[in-house]
Amino acid sequence: MQSWLPTVKDSVAAIVLALLVGAVLIMFSTPRVIESLSYFFSYPWDFFKFSGIAVFDGYSALVRGSVGSGSSLVRTIERAAPLICAGLGVTLAFRAGMFNIGAQGQMILGAVAAGYIGFHYDLPVGLHLLLALAGAIVLGGLWGGIAGFLKARTGAHEVITTIMLNYVGRFVILFFLGKETFQRPNSDNLLSPPVNDSATFPAVFGLHLGVLLAIVAALGIWWLLERSTWGFEIRAVGANPQAARTAGMSVSRVYITAMVVAGMLSGLAVSMMVLGRQDPLTDQIAGSVGFDAITVALLGRATPLGTVLAGLLFGALSAGGLTMQAAAGVPPELAQVLQALIVLFVAAPALVRGLFRLRGDGQAVGVEAKGWGG
Structure with missing residues (x-):
């Protein structure tokens, strides 16, 4: 626990610093605040009053939109769960000494398998879900294995191969979406039907139970890395x-x-x-989750617990972003700016420690990925 404390302090400080910078951005994106600058030297109180109101309204709307109600909490968890799973994949590669930038392509190929099995076949409830889920996991694993095989057998750097496989994955799904089998009836749009109800996760209080698999996956990766022989080999190879x-x-x-x-x-x-x-399947089915997973793994210091907490944080920022715009007039892109700032400050621990006067006796735990010469 003591070895983790310095990195936890660094991560919390990075989040606080990002929120402070975000507060400044909120202030100077609010019309009343900008208008008060024209008479700042004659009556400065308006600037500080309007700034405080803008920051309070913006961040309180962010909290309400992410955890302020049952529906908000469901939205946060549903957005966090894919980030956690994909982030765990990036984390595992980090610990093995590799930089997996291919989660986006791996998700796309997994979506092709899950979607096709889900809407093309008519199978019994339960079996249909298991087969669609297995298809997504297997095809995603095979797509990731291509980059691992190329690195192991030819020395090809995984950063290059995974980036290229992301592009290949996008064109693969576009190819399939151009086929009649993947298109909605009487439509030429590159849009598939949704999966059948028999292939969906059951829901409780509006929350699909697939999110529980994110916790199971996190526990499994923790056990694999910390308690298994293969996990020891992963950490040894990564080091x-x-x-x-x-x-x-x-x-x-x-x-x-x-x-x-x-x-x-x-x-x-x-x-x-x-x-x-x-x-439904589109070429944008993965959104930006595959790339956001990299930042989740970095913020989580390439540890399963840290990845879960970072995924929940980014899920909350994503869920609360629209509420910030609707309730406080803050641009929804600010949530993405906050994510970027958090990663920026996490990547610059010396700066954060200097600003907050933290002791620099900790080192980033777990991130083992090597550079170009690794």
Whole structure:
């Protein structure tokens, strides 16, 4: 616990600093505040009063929109669950010494499998869901395994291969959406039907139970990394592949299997959209979740618990962004700006420690991904 404390302090300080910068942005995007600047030196109180009101209204709307009601909490959890699953995939790759930027493509391929099985076949309830879910996980894992195989066998850097596979994945889904089998009846739009009800996660109080799989996945990855022999190999390879190879570990096998499991987690993430919310297949089915998962893993310090907490935070920011606009007139893009600022400050711990006078005796825990020479 003591070894984690410095990084927890750094992360909390980064969030606080991002909120402070966000407060300044709210102030100077509010018309009343800007207008008060014209007579600031004659009556400065208006500037501070309107600024305080704007910041309070903006952030209180953010809280209400994310956790202020039952429906808001459901929206936050449903947005956080895919981020957690995809973030766990990025985290696992980090711990193996790889930078998985391919969660987006892995999610797209998983969506193709889940969607096709979900709307094309007519199967019994339960079995239909299990097969669609298995399709998403398996195809996502195979897509992630391609990058792992290329790194293990040819030395191709996973950053390049996963980025390219993201593009390939997008054109693969566009290819299928151009086929009549994937299109809605009597429509030429690149839009599939939603999955059948028999292939959807059951819901309780408006929350689909697929979100529970995010917690199961987090517990599984924690056990794998901290309690299993394979997890020890992952951490050893991530820390020093040459030493791990000398100790008799198969570095190639770790690379391949880690990327397969990372892809499976991305497939699980998109299943919550296709089989949970019943989103139809489009080339934008994954949204920005695959890329946001990278920031979630970074903020979570490549640990399962940290990834869960970061996913919940980003889910809350996403859910509360629209409420900020509707209730306080704050641009909804501010939530994305806050996410970017958090990651920026997490990536600059020396700056954060200096501003908050924190002791710099901690090091980032768990992030093992190497640079271009790794």
